Amino acid sequence: MGIINITVIDREGDKQTLHAPTDMGLNLMEFCKSYDFPIQGTCGGMCMCSTCHIYILSDHKLPEMVHQEEEVLDFAFFVKPNSRLGCQIPLTDDLDNLVIQIAPEND
């Protein structure tokens, strides 16, 4: 497939459906940054900072949370049952039509 659609709801509630390549080794954090969404990704994707905190709004099957992701989310705020770190979710063809929302800023 190569290109999938991902719908992103930003912090203002605006919704956009965007093309995302699945052959560039990107994760959701990097995808959001590439479209200039205000996601910081401070640690660069090392699962250390929680500044790529997002909510998953569609019912796609995602990679299981590893222990470290749960730990980092412990230090985040506005955490919900559908919270994930964007940097821990690689873009793959099965994520076509995924819907995500960017969580409020941590501080």
Added chain:
Amino acid sequence: MSVIKTDILIIGAGPCGLFTVFEAGLLKLHCHLIDALPCAGGQCAEIYPQKPIYDIPGFPSINAGELVKNLLEQAAPFKPGFTLGERAETIEQLDDKSFRLITNKGTVHEAPIIAIAGGLGCFEPRKPPISNIINFEDKGIDYMVRDPEKYRNKKVVIAGGGDSALDWTLFLANIAEEVILVHRREEFRGHLDSVQKIIDLNAAGKLKLVTNSEVTALNGNGHLHSVTITHQVDGDKEKETDYYLPLFGLTPKLGPIANWNLNITKNAIEVNTVDYSTNIPGIYAIGDINTYPGKLKLILCGFHEATLMVQSAFKRIYPEKNLVLKYTTVNGVNGF
């Protein structure tokens, strides 16, 4: 007043700041580094010392900690000074256009050039998003425990699920009148033996563990009087307390540098790519803390920026001298 004087005062002892010492040393300029962390190395030493870096030219792979060790060794001939564990707080420009910088602990530094190599900024406690939280800072809210005696025979609510929250809960359970630990989940990320101790002490009534809950509101008039604890299912409960300690780890912040009248965009300092100078003549910004069109936050780009920056710094300190690039291969490294 004792004053530390140098040619280039570097804020931030990460890889970029350390390499500045070497490049400045080749031009016979002395450097002094200030860092809020207690040891040199910045993010490399603090956050990911064991992580390999693959894009340092000439090193197919090098651990971040090893890179810092090498940079310190490379800088050593130029005898850099260090003020560690102190945060650069205020600057003022003196009559001769040099700068006086004072840290949060009152150490005074003076230099004609300031190079900000502050990376992500200073690591500061993460503050929960409760709207009136700043009203109670130091009036019942502490983001870190400095003097445990303060809590003797007092009521304390602690929030968090990491080691720091667990350790202080266990420690204060022996001192305080009452300790309540509030955590968002059922599981804890801290050490297993600490978790077991918390569970045991909770069962024995020595402390109170409240899981699946968050502190959502702070109440009081002048001083904290109570907190509202919201359970995911059962809803709100107000709890009287003398202190609330939110222990949610550290997050990098630009800190006092934000108040130095530098041009800042998205938490980064704007620079001119000719020499990485800021809008204040004599102050430069290099590495992850600066921004310009095409900026890449890479260590190797920071090294390049440091090298060009010291040339400009030299010309500012010695406007009458002409500078010629000398090669280390020809001249070697002549330390101080």
